Amino acid sequence: MSHTQALCRFLAELHDAQLPDAVLARTEELYLDWLASALASQGSHPIPLFxxxxxxxxxxxxxxxxxxxxxxxxxxxxxxxNAAASHLVEQDDLHNSSVLHPATVVFPAALAAAQDLGKSGRELLLAAVAGYEAGIRIGEFMGRSHYRIFHTTATVGTLAAAVAVGKLLDFNEEQFINLLGSAGTQAAGLWEFLRDAADSKQLHTAKAAADGLLAAYLTADGLSGARNILEGEQGLAAGMSSDAEPSKLSAGLGSRWALLETSFKFHASCRHTHPAADALLGLMQREGLGAAEIAKVETRVYQGAIDVLGRVMVPATVHQAKFSMGTVLGLIAVHGKAGLTEFHQWALGDPAVAAFRDKVSMTFDRAVDDAYPQRWLGRVTVTCVDGRTLHGAVDEPKGDPGNTLDRGQLADKFQRLCQFSGARTPAQASALIEKVWNLRSAVSMAHWL
Amino acid sequence: MSHTQALCRFLAELHDAQLPDAVLARTEELYLDWLASALASQGSHPIPLFxxxxxxxxxxxxxxxxxxxxxxxxxxxxxxxNAAASHLVEQDDLHNSSVLHPATVVFPAALAAAQDLGKSGRELLLAAVAGYEAGIRIGEFMGRSHYRIFHTTATVGTLAAAVAVGKLLDFNEEQFINLLGSAGTQAAGLWEFLRDAADSKQLHTAKAAADGLLAAYLTADGLSGARNILEGEQGLAAGMSSDAEPSKLSAGLGSRWALLETSFKFHASCRHTHPAADALLGLMQREGLGAAEIAKVETRVYQGAIDVLGRVMVPATVHQAKFSMGTVLGLIAVHGKAGLTEFHQWALGDPAVAAFRDKVSMTFDRAVDDAYPQRWLGRVTVTCVDGRTLHGAVDEPKGDPGNTLDRGQLADKFQRLCQFSGARTPAQASALIEKVWNLRSAVSMAHWL
Incomplete structure (x- = not known):
């Protein structure tokens, strides 16, 4: 049995009673966190275009x-x-070792299909788990070489979204095999847009969720797909990876819940900036250091961070600023936070942040790179104006599974994100939060919002 | 000025008065040929799914x-x-050196947008020319390495379709640059499906045309895209090609009309089988040879033919049989033709065709490979039952620009294809043919069909 086949069999056989309570509960939390990201983008370019x-x-x-x-x-x-909307403010979740943002592709497709099909909250949760488990494994399978050029959330996201919808459509093993074929052959999304601050990141997630859903509905109606789209000689890995590992596709199916490893985002920036941001913040708090006392910050990073963040020198837009290591560290150093509000107030216009930005550099670090992508280590070396050299380190950035946000913190984040866009009043937001904590009891997702 | 920029400037400035009569006339012919392919698939799986x-x-x-x-x-x-439909019966056009089927992606997008926008026949033709000229050059740019894994009509087709719609939307240079970015980052389509006789080929063209159109409408509304999606370090060629040649993007703009190099398909099979089919047919006619007198046929081919056709041993479906060199040559040898009717009657069930299929082999030929993809040379060596060895050769397969189909032959093909599916009566088909020969005079494409 191939790894792809093993994965498809697992997906077909996965059922509600199998899910540990912790997985169900975490899926509700991820769903709330996803809703927050979508609501926060209300009215912001380019969402109205979609x-x-x-x-x-x-x-x-x-x-x-x-x-x-x-x-x-x-x-x-x-x-x-919904998928375009939930990937704009850079607050949606991330799975480390796959470098996949699962929520922004899985939930839009799953919610849309669940509403279309009149499925229950529990069925939505089960479908989301299927999407996460498959997407994360496929992302790990595609390897680091893929992520160097391709936006994994766009490419692999298409398959993750497809799987979630396939689960809502009660696919059997054979249908999941065909589904992966039809979804995988649509997988697309290049990092090239980053250096131009172009709007493609939202186009990527929009298309991944919609294309995945399209693949699932067509599969349900009888469209066949390549049986070996992942591992085949003219398949996804053959075309878009040089270090694919097939065994990752089936590793720990049913025992390891990869969904539980997903990180919540605390800062409103690209996740690659978070380890250094937390390391700097910890160091400044520990030493009682102010921004003015810092002459230089060297962040020691893995290659993937350089590939993604290295394109942005002076950010032209707020969104691009979220991919600027210097800007993120500037917000942390000058304003103590890098949340949505800080980004919109100070990321572009504040001379103090701009000045700090120019003090920040990125250096490749072998040990940090060796740990990645399983562990996202934060390492900073600060040179002070008074000549001292200080080191900051964090092994689990805030939001990682070992340093996660609890329900209270997630509710706070939800309120902050709703407030940012004005999409919901605090009272409306509270009611929505309660609704999510009872998601597993929802009889039907139709008209749920 | 980059090659991409030069291409975008050409597309923005391209106007009706610039088009030679031969280009206008050929575009009408390509449009008729495209319509025929769409009509021929009426009712055939998987088109009803779409x-x-x-x-x-x-x-x-x-x-x-x-x-x-x-x-x-x-x-x-x-x-x-319409894009799914026009790529099913393997009768749609092909451009040799780009290995792109332009019609099946350009015309569906252009016709849909022209109808939506109430554009004229001449505007549709101009848009199609823009789509062909851009798509063919981008296909050439991506090189042979791309086609080894990726279905160029799917990937590059997305950009070709986008350009045609962009032209209907009167894009300027800047908009075309953004358009290529948003279309290019959606480019997808893998050959893996071929070995399973899966339905992805139609999914590919459907998505290419629709995604290209989506990119154009979103660009018109203000979506920005990567400015260097073709040549950039994290762009299309970086991710999906190892032999890209940027100069191909701008070669001969305004003087070379690449559209005129497009081949019409005579046989109803993958174009990679046509050179050998014509060479065998010529040899059999020259020597007065019957199928029973042939013991062995060695076709000497370029690598691309082996990559695409080498996956199909014993075809499982009529569509897959179109990618079986042995089956195509069997139809030619036993029935004298490999048209739609022959495929449906004899490609799978006829023992004589199956027996002939097993006599056919493909061998890599250095000289044939060197000429490809500019020239698709047909070379066969036939071993007769009586021991003789005979050679057949054709340098321009039927339908190639130097051996093209005239309007009478295209009208015949149109009638045959309509008859095959029953989509139009002969009288209706004749009326439609006349309408196409007057396409450049159509005041509006709205309700044109």
Whole structure:
């Protein structure tokens, strides 16, 4: 039995009673965190473009809800818009060793299909678990070489979204094999946009969720796909990876819940900046250091951080600033935080942040690189104005499984994100939070929002 | 100025008066040939799946027409279904040196957008020329290494379709640059499906046309894309090619009309089988040879043919048989033709064809490979039952620019393809042919079909 086949069999046989309580509970938390990210982007460019596209090309109304505007559409367009929306403010979750943002592709597709099909909250949760478990393993399988050029959340995200919808459609092993074929052959998304601060990141997640859903609905109707799209000679790894490891596809199925390893984002920036941000923050607090006392910060990082962040020198937009190591550390040093509000107030216009940005460098570090992507180590060396050299280190950035956010902290983050965009009043947000904590009891996801 | 920029400037400035009559006329011929391919697939799996998907996810009616069922939808879904339909029967056009099937991605997107925007026949033709000229050059740029793993019509097709729609939207240079970014980052499509006779080929063209259209509409509304998606360090060539040649992107812009180099398909099979099919047919006619007198056929081919055709041993479906060199040569040898009717009657069930199939082999030939993809040389060595060894050769397979089909032959092909599916009566087909020969005079493409 191939690794792909083993994965598909697991997905087909996965059932509700198998899920440990901790997995169910964490999936609700990830769902809340995802909703927060979508709501926070209400009204922000380029999300209205996707809303208008759905209006123009889709039906006037439909069974699936669009989070940012309260409208409805077919499942396809709801997945498209909600996935674009939930990846804009850089607050959505991340799985370390796969370098995949699962929520922003899995939940939009799963929610849209669950609403279309009238599925329950428990069924939505089960589908999401399937999407996470498959997506994370496929991301790990594709390896670091893939992520150097390709945005894994876009490419692998298409398969993760497809699997979640396939689970809602009660696919058997054979259907999951065909589904991976049809989803995998649509996998796309290049990092090139980053250096231009272009809008592709939201296009990527929008298309991944929508394409994955499309693959699942067509598979349900009888479309066949390549049986070995992951491992085959003209498949995904053959075309887009040089270090793929097939055994990752089936490792620990049913015993290891990869979903539990997913990190919540605390800072509102690219996750590659978080280890250094936490290391700097810890060092400054420990030493009682102010920004003005710092002459230089050397962050010692893995190659992936350089590949993604190394393109951004002077950020041109708030979104691009989230990929600027210097800006993130500047916000931390000058304002003590790098949340959504700090980014919008100070990431571009504050001379103190800009000045600090120019003090920050990134250096490749062999030991940090060896640990990655299983562990995202933060290492900074600070040279003080008075000549001292200080070291800061963090092994589990805030939000990582060993340093996670609890339900109270997630509710706080939800409130902050709703407040940022004005998408919900505090009272409305509280009600929505309660609804999510009872997601597993929801009889039907139809009109859930 | 980069090659990408030069290409985008050319596309922005391209205007109707610039097009030689020969280009306008050939574009009408390519359009007719494309319509024939779409009509021929009416009712055949998997096209109804795409029709149902459009019905479920799109509006009940819309400005853009779906060729195979007479229904209408939004431009997005019309492009999706029409592009799936026109790539099923393996009769759509091909450009040699780019190994791109331009019609099946360019025309669905262009027609859908032209109908949506109420554009004229001349505007449709201009848009198609833009799509062909850009798509062919991008295909050439991506090189042979790309085609080894990726279905160029899927990947590059997304950009070709996008450009055609961008032209209908009157894009300037800047918009074309952004458009390539948003289309290029969606480029996907792997050959892996071939060995399983899976339905991905139609999914590929459907998605290429629809995704290209989506990229254009979003660009018109203000979505930005990577400025260097083709040549950049984390762009299309960096991720999916090892022999890309940037100069191909801008070679001969405005003087060389690459569209005129496009080949029409005569046989109803993968174009990689045509050179050998014509060489064998010529040899058999020259020598007055029957199938029973042939003991062995060695076809001497370029590597690309082995990559694509080498996966199919005993075909499981009629569509897969079109990628079986042995089956195609068997139809030629036993029945004298490899048209749609021959495929459906004899490709799978005829013992004489199956017996001949097993006599056929493919051998890599250095000289043939050196000429490819600029020239698709056909070379066969036949060993007769009586011991003689005979050689057949063709330098321009039927349908190539130097051996093209004239309007009469294209009209015949159109009639045959309509008859095959029953999509149009001969009289209806004749009327449609006349309409195409007057395409450049059509005031509006709205409700054109």
């Amino acid at each position: 809303e208008r596209y759905a209006q123009k090309m889709g039906p006037a109304t439909g069974p699936a809800q669009i989070i940012v505007n309260g409208a409805s559409s077919s499942a396809y367009f709801a997945a498209l818009v | 029709e149902r998907y459009a019905q479920k996810m799109g509006p009940a009616t819309g400005p853009a027409q779906i060729i195979v069922n007479g229904a209408s939808s939004s431009a997005y879904f019309a492009a999706l279904v």
